[in-house]
Amino acid sequence: MKSYNVAVVGATGMVGQKMLQVLAELKFPVKNLFPMASKRSAGKEILYNGKTYVVEELRDEAFDQDIDIALFSAGGDTSQRFSPVAAAKGVIVIDNSSAFRMDPTVPLVVPEVNPEDLDWHKNIIANPNCSTIQAMVALKPLYDAFGIKRIIFSTYQAVSGSGMKGYAALEGGIKGEKDTFNPHPIAYNCLPQIDTFTDNGYTKEEMKMVNETQKILHDDSLRITATAVRVPVYYAHSESINVEFKKEFTLDEIKSLYSKSPGIVLQDDPEKSIYPLAINAENRDEVFVGRIRRDYSVDNGINLWVVADNIRKGAATNAVQIAFALVERHLI
Template sequence: MNIAIVGATGLVGRTFLQILDERNISIDRLYLYASKRSAGTVVTFQDQSYTVMETTTANIIDKDIDIALFSAGSTVSTTFARDFVSIGAVVIDNSSAFRMDPQVPLVVPEVNPDDVLQHQGIIANPNCSTIQSVVPLTVVQHLWDIKRVDYTTYQAVSGSGQQGIDDFDRTAEGESPQLYPYPIYNNVIPQIDRFESTNFTFEEHKMIQETQKILHKPDLAVSATCVRVPVKHAHSVSMIIELIKEPDLERLREQLHATPGIEVIDDPEQQQYPMPLFAANQDAIVVGRIRKDLYNPCLLHMFCSADNIRKGAALNAIQILEVVDKKILRK
């Protein structure tokens, strides 16, 4: 399999390489792309040296590429994704550029792997907070019909890339922020991305619309409040889920335990629950704080944490790559 990585020198790009190595993905040819600023950088992967190329049409159209992993932002994806498609590659895009395009599958492999079969050259990787939420949500949905979901997110600064980490470090030293509107150190900011006319942010709209699309429930009532918190790695999400009928919590815990990609940590007596501390640098989505509402027995509360760079971006994309390889390339 011939693989290209666009945005190879960024946080997610470097994690692509790490996970490709960890999962022993068979690679015949590897092409690394980045901005003009990073072109010429030499990257070592599996004892071989690769020179990063500038992302240009001329550097793409003469290559033999099966899959292109993108994590370089929406503008780069919009500009160059179809160049890769034109040479026969399947693009797996980590930006928001194509997620809500009805012609582009939006895929979390534990939830809707067969949606990759509908691709027309591009497959979208969902928002990091959406990914970690819909995996346990799907377990709930398989047991009982969901009427409504309300999210509150606690999103790490690495969700803004290296600039977010730099702003955390900068404001921890008492300097002024350069990325966020306020210091993030010792603070929480209830704004991620721009505000829309609804007074919801673009990030919140992404979680709402992506959840509906991935679960194939376009009329599902979903709401979200997305908050940036002073944590470097791993997002957390609080979910309040309204069901048609009262859930059986023991049955739910059993199903969550049996679901690949989920680790249940839910022992209040021992003060065991999901935290970024347990999720950072791990592949699993950690789920806990599972309980019924005190006033409405059909309301279910859950909390999850997951590494936003691994499962929330690079790992999910490479799991999509594995599904494409199995269901499409090998046929």
């Protein structure tokens, strides 16, 4: 297999470090690695596949090097500034921020769901929001089989979703330290606010799920509402998803679909208390689905419980899987 020169932008951050780990674990064919970060982190040493690399400063000139793919996880402002620079120099950017997700010229991709959208990329590809990614893996087989009229998302999101500072806030709060990161203490608490509020009363996180779902499924007719909650869990987002279908279905059909769907692990034996748990999804790449049951308040409704590691499948793994899909589709 051909190997590729890969840059990881934000290599010293939580997701950047996980990207390096996943690249190695999934054996993406890396020829040369170019770890990059801000001036503050430049010069630090990182370990990748048993070899030590020195982190270089992220600058325009950094992309004058022979780089095929750049995995970006350094925040929206950094992506807005440097992704077009890299793309103009022939680098394929896979960006983990929200900077380009709703740009109509940029594909927003979950490889199990819409890999064909990679075919029209213009050197920038957007990684969806972590909570959207796992929901799309769970919903796409159902969307194709039964059609979907309406979705209600209720998310229970881990503190690692807000980065190292969010993780530290929970860790410190458990020790009795004051939480200076969140609007209220996260330890022993649930915060119904992720990101800032918009004019319609929803948070940006909630609107990301609405807008990104419609874009990924190419269906603006979908009626979607969402409530996103931060919970005192370190890793893995949990989601209660209520779906109203256009067609009739049986639970056996749903479970049969999931047993054959890539990237999904079905855990649904409630009599034995078997269902997806955040603690079991940590450091896994799959999306776990369970608590499958009819919603008797509508004609063709269903409830699902969906769990995935937000730093792996919700960020790093999805980005690396996009890179694999580019190779498989002969787009690089």
